[in-house]
Amino acid sequence: METVDDVVVETRDLRMRYGDKDVLSGVDFEIRAGEVVCLLGPNGAGKTTTIEILEGFRIRSAGEAVVLGEDPAAASEDWRARTGVVLQSWRDHPRWTPRQLLAQLGEYYRPYSTPERARPHDTDDLLETVGLSRLADQKINTLSGGQRRRLDVAIGIVGRPEVLFLDEPTAGFDPQARREFHDLIRRLSAVDGTTILLTTHDLDEAERLASRMLVLAGGRIVADDTADGLARRVAGETEVRWRRGEEVFAERVADGTAFARDLFAVHGDEIRDLEVRPSRLEDTYIALVQQHEAGHADAAARLFAGASGQPATELDQEPSR
Amino acid sequence: MSATNPVMHAVGIGVRRGLGEFGKSVRSTQDQGFYIFTALAAVGYLYLRRDSEVEGTGLLLPSVTLPSILGLLIAFGAVIGPAYALAMEKEDGTLLRHKAVPHGLKGYFAGQLTFQSLSLVPQMVVILVPSFLLFDDLMDHPSGWLTVTWVIVLGVLATMPFGMAIGALVPSSQKVGTWGMLPVMLLAGTSGIFYPLQRLWDWAEVVVQCFPVYWLGLGMRSAFLPDSAADAEIGGSWRTWETVAVLGGWAVVGALVTPVLLRRMARRQTGSQIEAARDASLQWVK
Structure with missing residues (x-):
């Protein structure tokens, strides 16, 4: 053995x-x-x-x-x-x-x-x-x-x-x-x-x-x-959804928690139906595949290359969604 | 058990596999149907012409034609059987399954050889038994059975490599019909089994005698018929030594060439091909 x-x-x-x-x-x-x-x-x-x-x-x-x-x-x-x-x-x-x-x-x-x-x-x-x-x-x-x-x-x-x-x-x-x-x-x-x-x-x-x-x-x-390391590579892509009055909002942000805190600080009780969805493996994967299929294989390869746990802020390319 | 030689061990598994496949085959209605169909066709033909006399021999048609038919069926079974089996099992993954286990391909081919040889037995039996019940004077002298045995063994060794080669070379099982059936039909039609070879053009007579099918038929006739019937053959003789030489020669060539072809075929096998073959067959059915 x-x-x-x-x-x-x-x-x-x-x-x-x-x-x-x-x-x-x-x-x-x-x-x-x-x-x-x-x-x-x-x-x-x-x-x-x-x-x-x-x-x-x-x-x-x-x-x-x-x-x-x-x-x-x-x-x-x-x-x-x-x-x-x-x-x-x-x-x-x-x-x-x-x-x-x-x-x-x-x-x-x-x-x-x-x-x-x-x-x-x-x-x-x-x-x-x-x-x-x-x-x-x-x-x-x-x-x-x-x-x-x-x-x-x-x-x-x-x-x-x-x-x-x-x-x-x-x-x-x-x-x-x-x-x-x-x-x-x-x-x-x-x-x-x-x-x-x-x-x-x-x-x-x-x-x-x-x-x-x-x-x-x-x-x-x-x-x-x-899997964790892979999912974290697009950690900048945490999705936050909320409703204010009759309007529905959705935004992709780097730090979902910080964003939500700010949201409450500004709008207080007006915020309803808050969802903070951290990026999952699937998001990383889809982003990668889309890059690849759009003919940007090299860009995709660059985007996802490198050591694990790379800080999200260093990713300057946003996956088109 | 762990001291056993893996190669011999694999060949042993293969022989048992061949026996198992044979058991499954004789129990399958599809294969039974095939045996009965060929028996009905062959014996039916002989029965309809049971009173015809073959000119120049003083013998009745069943006596002369039965050995020829047996020779033809052996050649046919030994070529088409392995050709189809190999072409199919290349496509469905049987071969690859064996490639994935240690010495599996040796076992697989040992199994094919065992199974295909055994398959000829029921084929012979379903024709011989009713023929001996229906017709007289089929076997001139009991010593003929000895000749039948060596002619069959040598004939199978000479013809089966053709089947293996066709199976190894055809791109798909759907092509066995064209690649395999046609040359066999051509050789059978010109083998002197349905009418005397002397009626062909001279060059065709030479070509046909280069291949084993004619000699298989001649050998079978020499086993069943009285020596006087040899007058109707080329040169007025059974040409026993020539029969041994041609069939033996093809057997040697087959034993040398077939393993090379099979190895080449096995090396090229990939899983993706099986996927592609499945897609192709779906297309074909549509």
Whole structure:
């Protein structure tokens, strides 16, 4: 087992070009052992490409990638035994049952079992964990999208991977399945020390799960921070709404609390229905994506670059809303 | 258990997978339907022409044509079966699933080989059993079964690589029809199974004899028919050694080339392709 500070996943100046289109133009990040990291970004930003390069399923155009000390593009079968993969789209083995498929794919990991890390997971336990016990002997083509996805997750972790890659794992989950999945990911990270990289469109999910977030836009990592740190970057954008008489007001200010104090000092009792809404992760994200989509990728990258906890007042660019 | 060699372990899983797939296949009504359809077509044809005599041999048509039909069905099954399976499983993610586990692809291909070979058994049985009940003088001498066995084994080894190659190379399963079916039909139509090869132009006769389908049919006829029937063949002989040489040659070429093609195909597999293939198939259905 690695110590906590070990870097498990590392990319340096990772580039991917399809035809004459650059999808990744220099991606750099590191993930340490035991971290849960979310990769966010608008559609087409290259999230899947990045994760497929790290899985060894896609050959990069340039740059470096290292996962568990090996280059994924030339990784050994022993390396496969230590990684787990949940892809975006799967519709295979329609005539099989979840139990058969999980047991068979798990079997490949048995020669890689060690005293510290017994491989594979017990099939029944794993089916129970992902909530598929009741459906274990039904044909896979009778499962719903969300149930099938849970089977994908089970297959991804059946070999007790040290690193797990998940591409939009919760697409098609109902709220309860989503919550159970979050519990599972937290347990994997806490109990097995699994390092996890996942992509998602769901910011609440990212906020709940990830110890760190990477935002991919314009072919680069434009933000690498905790959820809190990320949200605070547009702290200048606290929204204050209030009513005075019949008129409704709304303003974006740097310090919501100070603004409200002043408001009361000037207008006193006339102020009604006061709302002070501090910026959330979503605000940061939307601002970023809008910058990107308006063709200001570089501006967006500049805006969100830099160390975490950067004071709000230093942000001179206002996201257009 | 942890001392086992991972490669042999994976091949073992693959063989069990092939057995499992075979079990699922014979229980599926779709596959049963296919077997029954081919059996009805083949046996029905033989039954309708049960009294025709094949000129120059003094034998009835069922005796001469049954071995040819069996040879053709083996070639057809060994090519189209793996071609479709691979093309489909490339698209639906089966292959990628195996790529994600240690030595999974070795297991996957061991499974395909097992399953596709076993699938030929019910195909043979559904035709042989009714044929032997309905027609006389099918097998000239019991020792012919020995010949049947080696011809089938060698024939499968010679033809299945074509199927694997087609499956590996076609861009999508919807293209197997054009890329796979057409050449097989062409070879089958000119293989001397439906009418004597000597009726073709000379150059076509040479081309056809370069491919395994003709030899598979010839080998099967040599197993079932009396030696006197060899007079109707090219050169008036069963040409057993030539049969072994051509089928064996293709088997060797297949064993050398197929792993290279499969590795190339597997290396190019990505999850995004599966997504793209799904979108394409939705488009197609619309």
